[in-house]
Amino acid sequence: MRVTQGMLTEAFMRNLSYNLKRLGEKEDQLSSGKKVRLPSDDPVSAVFAMRLRNTLLSIDQYAKNVDDAVTWLQNTETALQNTGEILQRIRELVVYGSNGTLTESDRKAILDEITQLKEQIFQEANSSYNNRYLFGGFFTDTPPFTYDVNGKIVANPSFIKPTRADIISDTGTGLNASSINLSKIGSGITTGEYSLEVSNFDSVAKTADIVIRDKDSNIVAQKTGITVDADDQRIDGVPDSSKDFVLDLKNFPILGNGTVVVKLTSDTARYNLGRLNTIDVSLYGDEVFQDIFSVVEGIEYDLANNRPDSLSSKLSEIDNAINTLLKFRSQVGAKINRLEATKTRIENNRIDYTALLSKTEDVDIAQVIMDLKMEENVYRASLAVGARVIQPSLVDFLR
């Protein structure tokens, strides 16, 4: 092979710059601490690292959600616990008050205390956290309970407004739950089961008649000749428009005659605990406290009117109220337990994913330092070679 000075110089330059480039790569890795800085360094790892980062951010968010849910539920539990203690005290007073030897003035004294205790329960039922009423359901900005003109405690009427529809059964109408337009429904329609009877279905004219009955089979709304595949079909309420139903049938038209039973309920707020994993955290005050208030108000009435016999019969009612309360307390307790388990899992996930991310994109320092040293040596060697590339030629030896 013929070798010339030019070839040697060029090969030297090429190798030197290649070695310097590799040295630079290792220095980059060491100074940044990252194996993958651009997707092209390792496309698979880069995208994986990107996902892991996002997963970690989501895990942080879910951990926050769990903490918030736990705080909310603990506040709820405290309110329920306080209410339970107050009910126990009321029970004692009722036992004492039903004693036949007490005078009317004795009972009046008990009444004063009961009224104070009722006021305390009222405070608990309206307790709030972070400016949101704990027992308000979706209606976090209005007090769940207020006094009416007669001095009786009443629940926020919005509680009985349905916010969710579920089909219980269907005998051939093909009606979909989302067809019931809850936002346009009459104010007189409350939560509960309703049956929608479709008759005289005409597949050519696309019309049908519809009768809506409540749980007790009373007609609440009816209309003849609705269009079976159009939106905004108003079923006129009986006796007035406060019981109107509105059906949106464009996407899910009625397919035939039959009866469909729909359950209208109020939903509660749910928190995200993970991918497609939610928990409902709020309680509607009317479910928890309505019975309690009516029992306590009954006791007040008996005491005020000096009716010890009726008072003693209230004992079983108050026991029932206490049991209901306990049921809700155990529900809340179970949810807190579930949240704590979730929290532990999230923490473990966080550790696992952090380790995985580090493994994916962080350099092994020891390894890189070793590599760097190797590259440094190679680079030094090539520089040393450079000093020898300009060899003496024949010129130097000719006379």
Next chain:
Amino acid sequence: MYSGFFGIEIAKKALFASQKAQENVAHNVANANTPGFSRQRVVLESTYTKPFSGLYTGTGEVQVGTGVRIGDITRIRDSFTDRQYRDENSSLGQWSVQTDTLKQVEAIFSEPSDIGISSVLTKFWQSLEELSKNPEAIEIRETVKERAVTLADTINHTARQLNEILGDINFRISVKVDEVNTLARQIASLNGEIRHMELTGTTAADLRDKRDLLLDQLSKIVDIETYEDQNGLFSVNVGGAILVKGTEFNTLTFDETDLAAKPIWQGFNINLNSKKGELTGLLELRDKKVGGYLSDLKTFAKTFANKFNEIHKSGYDLYGNLGEEFFIYNPPNSGDLLFVNNVIVNDVKKIAAAETSTGIPGDNRNALKLADLRYQYIDALKGTIDDYYGALISRIGIDSQEAQRMTESQEYMVSQLNERRKEISSVSIDEEMAKMIMYQHAYNAAARMITAMDEMIETIVSRMGLVGR
């Protein structure tokens, strides 16, 4: 019998030939580092032989040599290696032109990091989670709005930068097209000169070197084929079309303002069809790569905006009204991809977190649905929103990595072939020095021959016939 002066004539020819050869050595040494120079050799040949018969010859005539002459000065070069070199050089051009731009694209997306679209998007999802916990809180709604605006800005910024890169690529294409035209003109004019010089049958070595150097440059830009017929007509073809034929050449035109334009043969209205080279690389970069990323980003922004709006419009805002468009995709005359609806920017109560108007303000079900969009499989994207974006980033990474690797391996190939060429054509100082000594000795010997001849003639002229005087 002939005069003895013929010997002096032969020696004189030798003197001149050696002198010329020595000058050739000087030329080689002088051009030892000239780019594209190939070493030259004088082709010495013996001159005609003269039939000679006479008293002292045998029965027939003998052939007597008459000396030396310089037949040609040729260059030492292997045209096959040249062809291989140019072939690989085209591939090198195709990939190396893409490497830097693709790295730039990676930097624009800046993934994986905390400032890329991916992180901004995740922060937006997080704000929706917060909204789901506090649907009535104005400050959380403000966060959702701010994160949405940041997301839209980040996507717009990325799209704008990709568009700028597309414009840059078009500018580079037009520069390369001009370069091809200039090179074609130079090659055509060299063709004329070479043909003129070589009419006598000798080699125009230096002009050929110049032409080869231009062809090397041209091969980096487009994929070329070269032919030289027996009459010395030299032509260069690009993708089956004639770029240069003898002294004639064709020109390419390119409309720089059109982001879909291709280089066109002027006067023929046919697209340039080059399979390799920088021009091909730039077109591939513009149409398939950067252009592809931009259209993927558009699909991403559009689908995201549509799906998000769909859910948002099915929910109710704090006023109890149905939600409006949250994002506006590609509004006319804006030049940008994504905006947050001004109605929402001005009044965050218009963010529809509730599923029903009756559940306001605590109904968070629509906010949950919006947050869950993240995990929803979307047919148009063949995966979730995050999947689609991840696939885009991995595509960019793979393209960039491929370009880098191909450039590296082509650089190696080209430098190997260049070494092969140098092995054959480059000047070796040692070798030239050896030749120098050789020709010097030949010159000295020829001079000595003249002296010897001179002495011989002197013997005849001056010394003979003295006997008996």
